[in-house]
Amino acid sequence: MEDTPITISTIPAIDSISPNPVTLSLGASATTVTLTQTEPISPVNINLSDSHSIAESPSYDPHITFVDALLKFDNIATQTGGKPSSEPPHAQTPLYLRAVETDETTGACVAAISSESRSVNVGYSCIDPASCAAGAELELVNLADFASGTPTTVAAAGGPITLTFDANGYAPFSFQYNNVGQIRLHTDPLSLNGATLTGANSNPFVVKPDALSLANSSSSATPFKAGVGGEVTLTALLADGTTPASQFGKESSPASLALTYSRDETAYPYPGQATIEGETLPTTLSRTSADYQQGATSLTTIWSEAGQFTLSATLSDYLGSGSIGPVTDELYFAPFSYTITKVDGSADEGIIDNSQLSFTYVGESVTFLAPPTFRVTAINHGGATTQNVASTWSSSFNPATIAATSASGTESNGTSWQLTNPSSSATDFVDGVATVTLDGQITHTKTATPVPPFTAAIAPRFTISLTDTIFNELHTQALTFNPVGNHLRYGRATLADSYGNETDTQSILFNVEYVDSDGNWIINPDDSGTLLSAASDLTCTIPSPLSCATDGSSADISVSGTLLTPGNSFTLTPDSSGVTGRVTLRLLNPSWLRFDWNGDGDLDDSDDYDAASATFGIYRGDDRIYYRMEAY
Numbered sequence: 274m275e276d277t278p279i280t281i282s283t284i285p286a287i288d289s290i291s292p293n294p295v296t297l298s299l300g301a302s303a304t305t306v307t308l309t310q311t312e313p314i315s316p317v318n319i320n321l322s323d324s325h326s327i328a329e330s331p332s333y334d335p336h337i338t339f340v341d342a343l344l345k346f347d348n349i350a351t352q353t354g355g356k357p358s359s360e361p362p363h364a365q366t367p368l369y370l371r372a373v374e375t376d377e378t379t380g381a382c383v384a385a386i387s388s389e390s391r392s393v394n395v396g397y398s399c400i401d402p403a404s405c406a407a408g409a410e411l412e413l414v415n416l417a418d419f420a421s422g423t424p425t426t427v428a429a430a431g432g433p434i435t436l437t438f439d440a441n442g443y444a445p446f447s448f449q450y451n452n453v454g455q456i457r458l459h460t461d462p463l464s465l466n467g468a469t470l471t472g473a474n475s476n477p478f479v480v481k482p483d484a485l486s487l488a489n490s491s492s493s494a495t496p497f498k499a500g501v502g503g504e505v506t507l508t509a510l511l512a513d514g515t516t517p518a519s520q521f522g523k524e525s526s527p528a529s530l531a532l533t534y535s536r537d538e539t540a541y542p543y544p545g546q547a548t549i550e551g552e553t554l555p556t557t558l559s560r561t562s563a564d565y566q567q568g569a570t571s572l573t574t575i576w577s578e579a580g581q582f583t584l585s586a587t588l589s590d591y592l593g594s595g596s597i598g599p600v601t602d603e604l605y606f607a608p609f610s611y612t613i614t615k616v617d618g619s620a621d622e623g624i625i626d627n628s629q630l631s632f633t634y635v636g637e638s639v640t641f642l643a644p645p646t647f648r649v650t651a652i653n654h655g656g657a658t659t660q661n662v663a664s665t666w667s668s669s670f671n672p673a674t675i676a677a678t679s680a681s682g683t684e685s686n687g688t689s690w691q692l693t694n695p696s697s698s699a700t701d702f703v704d705g706v707a708t709v710t711l712d713g714q715i716t717h718t719k720t721a722t723p724v725p726p727f728t729a730a731i732a733p734r735f736t737i738s739l740t741d742t743i744f745n746e747l748h749t750q751a752l753t754f755n756p757v758g759n760h761l762r763y764g765r766a767t768l769a770d771s772y773g774n775e776t777d778t779q780s781i782l783f784n785v786e787y788v789d790s791d792g793n794w795i796i797n798p799d800d801s802g803t804l805l806s807a808a809s810d811l812t813c814t815i816p817s818p819l820s821c822a823t824d825g826s827s828a829d830i831s832v833s834g835t836l837l838t839p840g841n842s843f844t845l846t847p848d849s850s851g852v853t854g855r856v857t858l859r860l861l862n863p864s865w866l867r868f869d870w871n872g873d874g875d876l877d878d879s880d881d882y883d884a885a886s887a888t889f890g891i892y893r894g895d896d897r898i899y900y901r902m903e904a905y
Contacts, residue, residue, distance in 0.1 A: 275299060277323050281306060284318045308337065342374035342385050344393070344460050344473035351594045352450060352480040354518050355511030357419030359447040366418060367445035370395075370460070372438055372470060384442025385470055391438065394461035396431025400477050401455040401592060402523035402562075405429040410451040411458075419447035431461060450480045451511060453518040453568075455592050479594040482509035482518050482568075487586055487602035489574070496605035496743060500654025502575030505549070505602065507586055509568045522565025529589045530558045531599075532572075536582040543660040543704075545578030557589065576606045579651065579659035579705075607743050608651035608659045608705075613750035616646040616708065631799055632726075632760040634787075635688065636719030636865030639759060645711045645735060647752055651702065658705040678736040686727055688761075689718045695735070711735055717761060721869040721876055723788040729758025762787040764797060765868035766805075766860055768843075768885035775851030775890035780842035781858055783834075785866060800839045803863065807834045807843055810862045819854050830856050830889075845887050853890035860884070 280294040289309040297304050308317075316336035347369045352358055359366040370393065374385035395413060399405040413434050414422030425434040436444035450456065458475040489497075489505040497503040507530065509521035533555040534547050547554040549572050564570045574584065587598035633639050651662040681691040695713040715731060732753055739748040769782040785803055786794045805811075813821035813832050822828035829852050834843035845856060860866075860882040867881040875881075 279304075279321055279323045282320045282322075283308070284320065285314065287314065287317060342372075342465065342468055343471040344463060345371045345373055346458060346473050346475035347371075349458070349475050349478040351478060353483050353512055354453040354480050354509075355449065355451050355483060355513055355516060357414075357447055357449045359419045365447075367416075367447055369443045369445055370436060370473065372442040372444070372463070372465075374468075374470070384438070384440065385465060386438040386442055386444075388440050389438060390435050391444075391463065392433045392435050393444075393463060394431045395434050395458060396427060396460075397429050397450070397456050397458050398474075399429065399454055399456050399520075401525055402520055403525070404523075405456075406452055406519050412449045412451070414447050416445055417447075419449060422447070424449070431459070451516075452520045453480050453482050453509060453511075453591075454520045454524065455479050479592045481591045481594045482521055482588075482597055483512040484510050484514065485586060485588060485598050485600040486510055487584060487600050489602060489604055491603075491605040493581075493605055494743075496607040497574075497576075498609040498654065498744070499545075499579045499606045499652075499659045500575065500577055500609050500657075502573060502606070504571045505574045505584060505604070506569050506571050507600075509588075509597075517568035519567045521568040522560065522570060523562045524592065527560050527562060527565065528591050530560065531587040531589055532556055532558055533585045534582045535585070536580065541578065541580035541582070541661040543578055545576055545659075545661075547574070547576045547582065549574045549584075554584075574604060576604070577653050577655070577657065577659075578661050579606050579608050579653075580661040581605050606659075608662060608741075609654045610652055610746075611739055611741070611748050612648075612650045612652055612656075613737050613739060613748070613752065614648050614650070615752045616648060632762050633717075633729075634719075634764045634865045635717045635724065635761050636867075637863070638693070638714035638716045640712065640714060645752070647709055647711070647737065649699070649702075649707045649709055649739060651705045660705040662702045662705045678738065680734050680736070682731060682734075684717070684727065684729060684731075686724055688724060688727070690729070690731055691716055691718065692735075709737075719763070719865060719867070719876060721874050723763045723792070725788060725790045725792065726760065726762050728760050731758050762797065764788075764800075764866050765794075765883065766803070766839075766863070766866035767883050768858055768860065770885050771845070771887040772891070773887075773889060775853050776847055776849070777889070778847070779845045779887045779889070781845065781885050781887060782842045783837055783839060785839040797839065803839055803866070804836045805834070805860075805862070806836055807832045810860060811843065812859045812861060813856060814859075815854050815856045819852060821856055832856075832858065847889055851890065854888075855891065856887045856889070858885050858887070 276299050277297040278294045279297055281290050287308055291307050293306065295304050295306050318336055349368060350363055350365060352363055358368060372384060372386040373382045376383045397411050409426045409428040412424035412426050414424050415434060415436050436446060438444045455477055457477045460472045462472045463470040486508045487505055489503060491497045491503060509518040510516065511518055532549055549556065550558060552558060560570055576582065582604055583601050584604055585599045585601045587596055589596055591597055651659045653659050678695065681689065683689045692713045692715055695711060697709050697711050699707050699709040701707065734751060734753045736749060736751050741748065764785055764787040767784050767786060771779040771781050773779045783805060785797045785800045787797045789795050807823040811823050811832060813823050815821040815830060820828040821830040821832065823832045829848045831846045832843055837843065843858065867876045869876060869881060870883060871880040
């Protein structure tokens with residue numbers, strides 16, 4: 274490799290080119306030559322050739338015009354949309370528009386306008402995007418710093434502004450472009466003493482967005498749904514921090530976006546899969562001008578998990594002026610839905626009352642020995658578990674309340690049953706799953722018609738309602754568990770009559786009977802769980818003026834007995850002076866041991882509890898029975 278000599282020629286020919294040929298040193302990409310012409314000429318085409326016969330590139334071969342007088346802009350650096358050129362980070366204070374003409378004697382460039390103010394038509398051209406936005410977006414200030422001047426606003430086509438030229442033909446100014454893109458400033462030709470100053474075109478320069486913003490509608494109270502997601506809007510902003518740069522995104526090749534996400538791995542340990550516009554994060558996303566409206570683009574963002582993550586966006590390079598960002602935004606996701614499934618083996622071990630071991634009375638409420646259990650699983654739109662739903666979830670997002678509704682059914686013998694007072698208790702979510710245990714009481718409805726003993730075959734069917742308080746959605750699932758049941762007996766409680774003299778202490782026997790398979794009432798020898806107390810389970814009445822008490826208070830007759838099991842007796846103790854009269858004791862409880870003693874066909878009044886009498890000092894007559902034989 275070696276230095277490259279390049280020969281320069283023009284059409285038409287000009288006065289001189291120096292140096293010519295020019296040498297492009299080894300490793301260099303550019304060099305400088307001087308073109309001299311004493312008379313106006315336009316246009317001049319420059320041609321290059323080298324020893325390798327490499328042709329010049331037409332795109333880098335603009336024509337040159339030689340004029341006697343012109344307006345000329347200083348070189349303008351990269352600017353920020355909505356920010357004055359006189360402010361950092363540019364701080365070109367001031368910029369100059371120069372009025373220049375050729376000295377007829379020396380051929381040197383001298384001031385064409387000295388120490389006077391002139392109205393100049395100034396406008397701008399949009400290079401990328403190629404079309405300018407409607408409206409006037411260029412503000413110019415004469416002489417002073419932009420912040421202390423009075424700006425003149427002009428549209429792209431141009432408008433007049435009065436500029437003050439100093440003795441050397443320099444007119445200081447500053448400007449602000451209220452949009453973004455690659456542009457250049459231009460002026461119209463300016464008449465001067467019968468001559469014309471050719472209008473100026475500045476160098477192309479970039480006006481870039483001041484910042485980016487990300488915004489989305491999710492929050493801890495209104496999150497997106499896992500697997501569905503939502504829209505995140507990226508907007509390019511001008512320097513005021515709120516006004517969108519409407520030209521952003523309309524460039525011939527909009528800048529790509531570098532997108533990443535992060536999360537609190539302690540709170541949300543499972544990464545899931547996050548995508549934006551179908552591409553897995555992190556990614557570099559390319560957008561087209563069709564994707565932008567008023568400087569903003571919407572990005573569909575989906576996360577397969579639940580929780581919160583931070584989305585970060587950086588504009589990789591804006592028209593060669595460098596990157597912008599990063600900017601971040603918080604996104605929140607909740608489960609798309611929940612599944613409710615039965616836990617195998619739950620509610621399969623039978624039901625039994627807390628106080629009984631082998632049977633239950635018809636009408637008696639019983640609970641589950643193995644309560645029905647089900648799982649609530651938080652899922653995303655695809656049905657996969659959102660494993661980040663954990664113990665802290667309810668305090669962070671309050672996702673759901675769970676309730677079970679009552680259920681009912683009928684046994685094969687026609688006896689109906691009902692689940693009452695259903696309740697549920699739930700564990701915390703762990704890896705997206707919570708276990709919920711149901712409870713409740715199952716009662717077989719007792720009617721006035723006795724039934725023989727039978728074994729219940731209840732298939733509990735619970736309707737589970739889970740209310741998602743975030744999205745105000747109701748998830749309902751009916752779950753049927755395996756048949757369960759206990760041995761049931763139709764029972765009744767009985768009290769036996771008693772009698773004695775005025776001062777005798779008497780006993781009223783309490784017992785429980787049930788109907789056997791032959792329809793006979795027999796004492797239940799297996800009942801060791803029915804417990805009665807005088808104070809809570811009996812009423813005691815005696816004709817006035819005598820008194821009777823079951824609660825231990827002073828009375829003519831005191832009835833006692835605490836937690837008596839069947840086969841034991843209540844004790845009636847008369848006052849020491851003796852009592853003459855009849856005492857009636859009536860049961861108040863339990864409801865499942867009522868019986869249709871009065872034959873009215875129902876079990877809905879106090880007469881359906883058994884009663885017994887105890888007489889004190891009342892002659893009963895002769896208990897003996899005499900038989901006589903009659904002859905015919």
